[in-house]
Amino acid sequence: MKIYNAKQIIPGLIIFLGLITFPFWFNMGKAAVPPEVKLDTPVIQQMAVKQCVLPKADMRTGHMQLLNDWRTEVVRNNQRIYVAADGKQYNMSLQNECMKCHSNKTQFCDQCHVYAGLQLGSVPYCWTCHIAPKEAK
Amino acid sequence: MLDRAFSGSQKYYRLLMALLVFMGLGFAAYLFQLNRGLTITGMGRDVSWGIYIAQFTFLVGVAASAVMVVLPYYLHDIKVFGKITIMVVLPYYLHDIKVFGKITILGEFLAVAAVTMCLLFIIVDLGKPMRLLNVLLYPTPNSILFWDMIVLNGYLILNILIGWNVLDAERKGVPYPHWVKPLIYLSIPWAISIHTVTAFLYAGLPARHYWLTAIMAARFLSSAFCSGPALLILLAYTVKKYTKFDPGQEAIEKLSIIMTYAMIISVFFVGLEFFTAFYSQIPSHMHSLVYLFKGLEGHRFLVPFMWLFTGLAVFALAMLLNPNTKRNEKKLKIACAAVFFSMWLEKGLGLIVAGFIPNPFDQVREYSPSIPEIMIALGVWATGFFVLTVLYKIATSVKEEVA
């Protein structure tokens, strides 16, 4: 089998392989810091029973969907109170409810988001509109 | 057939490179706009649509007419054709369809390039282009923009499918596949729909009295029917000069007759607007026209452009009404340029901006495009012409081979 244009193809292939494996060899030896999610805000510490709107596992996988649904209910359907499975009522507001307990955004929300590569402010871009709580640095 | 686009003369490559330069500059300016927001444009709270939407409006007409004028050719071998009574306005040249044989593909591909530019202009105008899919995710039939999205994209797909398949069939020396025929039938009313729907964007707004006229869609149609053929004629001559493909003198003459009638009607329609506004003396009807042609409260930015439009239109008509012009290549080209440019001034510059002046508070707040805005607009035009060049290269190569 004769390979045509080998002078262009082979170097091209090598460059392509180099580019496509870039993430692997560029980050070799470096390890991203695993997220350390801190729940020790004053509000949470004062809670008798430390529970969120949903159980932790559900929150981890589903907080995005929950926030989306809350957004639809508040803005479009004008319903503002969420009744959790245990009957407890929450105000469906990121700024005014979620952040009341989790007021340490940089040590809570940002930890996982940054680890997953979502730190540029564009994704998730909740915070370009919703005002993040002021944190004591 | 795409490979025909990758081989060509030096002039072809130089043209593509020149267009790529403008595309690159436009893209860089667009990145600047994505970074800073639409504040870099000249638009503001009062004139909230500017040259982006104006170019889109103008090009919709070009896209529609390029096809409507020539497409019936594809149906010439069917006796059923005589029963197409939807073509009330076009019976004239339906009688002599074969004349348009060679120029049809040029019209199709011009439509593809024009609709591409329309869609690009809409995208660059959006404040949140990353949310573009919301128009599809949340269909809103009461919004004309929703229908505009449907008809523009549908038109793009239709023309790509029809043009490509007919050309390919010609290349192979066989009749085009049977399923193309219903698409061809569909594309004629669809072409009417794209500029009717676009006209409806403006003609149904109670807020903007300059646009609130029943003849808006008719004005769109008439200016489309002169600007489209004008560009098509100029392109046909260019193709004749640089390739071995000759669309045919008769086709060009027929197109210029259509263009002449359409130009007469377009100018007539502008006159109609003037009559209604100034005979009724209703301020809201008059104000925008006064702003355009005389200046309002000392603001006169668009006045020279509108008088240029008037001059060019009169000049073009004077040339075109002389039946000998269409047989003289040089004179016809000048007339076409005058038609195209005058229609661009009226629709691409005057119509949209003047709709917002005066604002709902009867204040005059002017608009002039900024440099980055102009660069982006030029970039989109360059992209359209790039697409046009590539498609025309393919078409002319095939036609040259087949001949």
Added chain:
Amino acid sequence: MEESRRSFLKLGGLCALGIGALPVVDALGKTDLPKVMNDPKALVGKRWAMVVDMKKCWEKGKPGCKDCSLACHVTHNVPEIGNVKEEVKWLWTEPFENAFPGQESHFMPGNMNEKPFMVLCNHCAQAPCVRVCPTQATFKRPDGITMMDFHRCIGCRYCMAGCPFGARSFNWKDPRNYIKTELNMTFPTRERGVVEKCNFCDERLAVGKLPACVEACKDGCLRFGDLEDPNSEVRKILASQFTIRRKPELGTDPSVFYII
């Protein structure tokens, strides 16, 4: 290619498409929210409306008073862009001849043509902005408020072209740097690229408060209530005093009435 192999490939492609569509359908399925409800304190209405008593404002108000405007803009973190071209405003004043173009005349009492009027979104019952929005980012709520959903807005500005009252502002740039007043931490700001306007303080109505401007006017020149409730304050005022609306001939049925 043989006919049978070709049709096999076609069929195979269709099947792959079908199987691939299944997880997409699953993903698009909505989670069921257990239960949502509204605050029992919330103000409920079928058609919220406002009566602006300009006569009282001119007679009783201090010259240069901007209490209502300021309250609105502070409550909602409205930016102060600083130039006429790109300004963002929800509630502001315009002279009579601009708020009611076409009705000005030289034979009016006093200097009526120049007298200031508070202008805002009229929350029209037949809102043209709602009619033209391609994504329903602006929509009519059952309580009569013409609402903005900033999450859905694509920034096409068709609503701005459609509004006969010039009530809408677009964020041509990032507004965060231009908020000159103290941030209201309970209400979000907006991003660049979306349109905004008065929302009749729906977030305050939801917890039983009146709109910020209504509360802020010390002379009680702004009155708010349900037009569909015959016993509401606004109905009583409308029945007893002559009021005008902006551009009623356009058929948009505005919900803001002016006592002059």
